[in-house]
Amino acid sequence: MVMTFLHSGYNSKISLSASEVLEISQEISRNFTPCFSSGMPELAEKIRLSPKELLDIGDEISRSFAPKASHNIPEVTLLPVDPGHLYAYWNLGENRENAAPDNEDKGPLTLRIYSQPEQEQTATETVAWFDIAIDSPSPRHQVSLPNPVNETAYSAAIGICCEEDGFIAFAHSNIIHAPHAGATWRQGHENATYCLGKNASGQGISKST
Amino acid sequence: MTKSLPRSDYASCQQGMLSIILHAHLPYVRHPEHDSFFEENWLFEAITECYLPLIGVLERLHADNVDYRLTLSLSPTLIAMLRDELLQTRYLKYLHSRLELAEKEIIRTRKQPEYQKLARLYRRFFLDELNTYQELYHGDLLSAFKKHQATGKLELITTAATHGFLPLLNVSETAVRNQVNTGIATFKANLGCAPTGFWLPECGYYPGLETVLADAGIKYFFVDSHGVMDASQSPRNGVYAPLDCGNDVAAFARDPESSKQVWSAKEGYPGDFDYREYYSDIGFDLDLDYVAPYILDGKTRINTGIKYHRVTGGNLPKQIYNPRQALAKAYEHALDFIGKRQHQIDRLGAAMDRPPIIVAPYDAELFGHWWFEGTHWLECVLRLASEDSNGVQLASCSDYLKQQSPAQIATPAASTWGDQGYSSYWINETNDWIYPLLHKAEQEMEQLARDLRRVAVTPLQKRALNQAARSILLAQASDWPFILKSGTTIDYANKRVTDHLARFNYLHDSIRKNRINERYLTALEIMDNIFPDIDFRDYNPSKVGADYKL
Numbered sequence A: 001m002v003m004t005f006l007h008s009g010y011n012s013k014i015s016l017s018a019s020e021v022l023e024i025s026q027e028i029s030r031n032f033t034p035c036f037s038s039g040m041p042e043l044a045e046k047i048r049l050s051p052k053e054l055l056d057i058g059d060e061i062s063r064s065f066a067p068k069a070s071h072n073i074p075e076v077t078l079l080p081v082d083p084g085h086l087y088a089y090w091n092l093g094e095n096r097e098n099a100a101p102d103n104e105d106k107g108p109l110t111l112r113i114y115s116q117p118e119q120e121q122t123a124t125e126t127v128a129w130f131d132i133a134i135d136s137p138s139p140r141h142q143v144s145l146p147n148p149v150n151e152t153a154y155s156a157a158i159g160i161c162c163e164e165d166g167f168i169a170f171a172h173s174n175i176i177h178a179p180h181a182g183a184t185w186r187q188g189h190e191n192a193t194y195c196l197g198k199n200a201s202g203q204g205i206s207k208s209t
Numbered sequence B: 001m002t003k004s005l006p007r008s009d010y011a012s013c014q015q016g017m018l019s020i021i022l023h024a025h026l027p028y029v030r031h032p033e034h035d036s037f038f039e040e041n042w043l044f045e046a047i048t049e050c051y052l053p054l055i056g057v058l059e060r061l062h063a064d065n066v067d068y069r070l071t072l073s074l075s076p077t078l079i080a081m082l083r084d085e086l087l088q089t090r091y092l093k094y095l096h097s098r099l100e101l102a103e104k105e106i107i108r109t110r111k112q113p114e115y116q117k118l119a120r121l122y123r124r125f126f127l128d129e130l131n132t133y134q135e136l137y138h139g140d141l142l143s144a145f146k147k148h149q150a151t152g153k154l155e156l157i158t159t160a161a162t163h164g165f166l167p168l169l170n171v172s173e174t175a176v177r178n179q180v181n182t183g184i185a186t187f188k189a190n191l192g193c194a195p196t197g198f199w200l201p202e203c204g205y206y207p208g209l210e211t212v213l214a215d216a217g218i219k220y221f222f223v224d225s226h227g228v229m230d231a232s233q234s235p236r237n238g239v240y241a242p243l244d245c246g247n248d249v250a251a252f253a254r255d256p257e258s259s260k261q262v263w264s265a266k267e268g269y270p271g272d273f274d275y276r277e278y279y280s281d282i283g284f285d286l287d288l289d290y291v292a293p294y295i296l297d298g299k300t301r302i303n304t305g306i307k308y309h310r311v312t313g314g315n316l317p318k319q320i321y322n323p324r325q326a327l328a329k330a331y332e333h334a335l336d337f338i339g340k341r342q343h344q345i346d347r348l349g350a351a352m353d354r355p356p357i358i359v360a361p362y363d364a365e366l367f368g369h370w371w372f373e374g375t376h377w378l379e380c381v382l383r384l385a386s387e388d389s390n391g392v393q394l395a396s397c398s399d400y401l402k403q404q405s406p407a408q409i410a411t412p413a414a415s416t417w418g419d420q421g422y423s424s425y426w427i428n429e430t431n432d433w434i435y436p437l438l439h440k441a442e443q444e445m446e447q448l449a450r451d452l453r454r455v456a457v458t459p460l461q462k463r464a465l466n467q468a469a470r471s472i473l474l475a476q477a478s479d480w481p482f483i484l485k486s487g488t489t490i491d492y493a494n495k496r497v498t499d500h501l502a503r504f505n506y507l508h509d510s511i512r513k514n515r516i517n518e519r520y521l522t523a524l525e526i527m528d529n530i531f532p533d534i535d536f537r538d539y540n541p542s543k544v545g546a547d548y549k550l
Helices: A018-032 A051-064 B007-011 B038-063 B076-083 B085-108 B113-136 B141-149 B173-191 B209-215 B225-229 B256-263 B288-294 B323-351 B374-385 B397-403 B434-451 B459-475 B479-486 B490-512 B518-527
Strands: A002-004 A015-017 A075-082 A085-091 A109-117 A128-133 A140-144 A152-162 A166-172 B016-024 B070-074 B154-159 B197-199 B220-223 B250-253 B357-363 B392-394
Touching: A015 A018, A051 B490, A051 B518, A075 A152, A075 A166, A075 B434, A085 A109, A085 A152, A085 A166, A085 B434, A109 A140, A109 A166, B016 B038, B016 B323, B016 B374, B016 B397, B038 B076, B038 B085, B038 B113, B038 B141, B038 B374, B070 B076, B070 B141, B070 B197, B076 B141, B076 B154, B076 B173, B085 B113, B085 B288, B141 B154, B141 B173, B154 B173, B173 B197, B173 B209, B173 B434, B173 B459, B220 B225, B220 B397, B225 B250, B250 B357, B250 B397, B256 B323, B256 B357, B323 B357, B323 B374, B323 B392, B357 B397, B374 B392, B434 B459, B434 B479, B434 B490, B459 B490, B459 B518, B479 B490, B490 B518
Parallel strands: B016 B070, B016 B357, B016 B392, B070 B154, B154 B197, B197 B220, B220 B250
Antiparallel strands: A002 A015, A075 A085, A085 A140, A109 A128, A109 A152, A152 A166
């Protein structure tokens, strides 16, 4: 099929096939697509990139540099959740094999939670602890505090229990404080009205449609 | 009309203060790599239904010389998006498409006069919006807020750079400092002044955060009620007077009563049967072919902003929306709100040695977007409170602190305004996987800055390092764990966290190997073009104390 611009004010004798129109269109797209350049002040010579190029670069980076939590060094991190809960995550590093569930020589992987009243932080003999046996392959755990106590510092160690109440720690955590368990917490929040509660029309949920 | 009291008058009357705070925040959503992008509509809907109507309220109050006080927290991500040329252009396109749809609706409803009346109303609404956005403010809504701030009646404050949830970033104090300081720097660069107050993202406070805020020049912040009620010393005035955290930074607590009147599922105003129903939208109600040009990819139904029904109530079929009735109800609710505050002040005034301050903070996007009549309600509240006939005086927290020093020193308790009052909404089985990744990236960024502390870097290396810092901040937004928990647009939230961390990993790898591909770096600068003045050296943890003071 040949198309002619019969009503064009330009040279009406030019006729183009469908493939020619397509080719011209593609060439214009290639060369004249609106391009972005960096707005960063340090940039002296501007590189211009089309949306397609931006997308390709973004996708390639996402594919090749996907985040991974694993470190080579063992570590455990403790986070505060609420007056009754802490949250721990860990990496075992090269101790992974020692902590493998099928290692019969050693006890199970254990998360040890230490608690110490704030006023007594220098008196190490007052440190109390409790153990949580980790039987899941997941390297994270929400810790329920058996008796939440205010003004108490918490820390954790990840390791394995061994004979005669021994404990081999692979890593020790940061020190944190659980949120203060005040009257509000003790009342169990039955009358609480937080911003995330929907009202009858659904308001109160944000940022999404 | 004006009724600003001289300071000495406070002691001699039983008047109390009401401080209304709107927190305006949206995550940074800007995708130049796509011709159009659905989640950018979050901004467009908020501009159309919340920010422009709010500016309309401020304009009318100003024109009528109403002596109101209102505090507006503008998040740095929102500031950056409102200033962004690409998003401004796309917003105009969005607004024109709403206008086109409203015009189509006028034709479609020609045999349904009640519906057509509403369609005409929507057309007028969108035309007014277009006029305000394009003609009055030339696409720059920050200039509108600045104009009203200059009158002294609107106080602008800000929040953390990308609304990072600070209690769970506090594994690194540097991470928290960079969220706070970059947020304040962005505010200063765009609004031309330093904020006095600071909105903690999700009201997430932990003891010690006040030091970071003091170093940044902040005078006050907000916590939820239990943050003050469970403070290190029992608060003598409950939540109706601020606490001094011991370093001249004041903590104001949210008033549970005024909060409940707006948020509560049972008693909240927005659920009134006369108000417009958010969930009844022609994007879902009409034939797919008809709405195709205005929905996602022509196939997936989404909200269009044109809604014809009222809440109605019960399980009854939805009834048609009556704007006049709804506005009258908003006025009634404003009267009720002010009446209850008056009652509260009378009750509190008798027991307190100083005028109580009722602090009423809300998400700005509730007004107009979720609660269509919310901006009208707000206007009525501000007008009513400015009349001399009642004892409620509007004040910002800055006004309060100029007139009254906090009488009590105490440290607030760790708290948030989220479900259950602590951090569990932002760390649970749906979103906990992000924290090891965020903390690891932060550690690596800090190590880079530490390693380079006495090393001169090339301009290209500096760009890559600064871009890595941007990627970290963008990954830290509280919006991503929030969405993962609320279950709304999970895939998008998931992708945003992993994309930003992948971009950080790429840049970190490139910098460490000194093989920076300028083309790739430029692409990342184009896509994540926020915080142009960021300095990677602020990630050096040894840069503490005086170096951090802004």
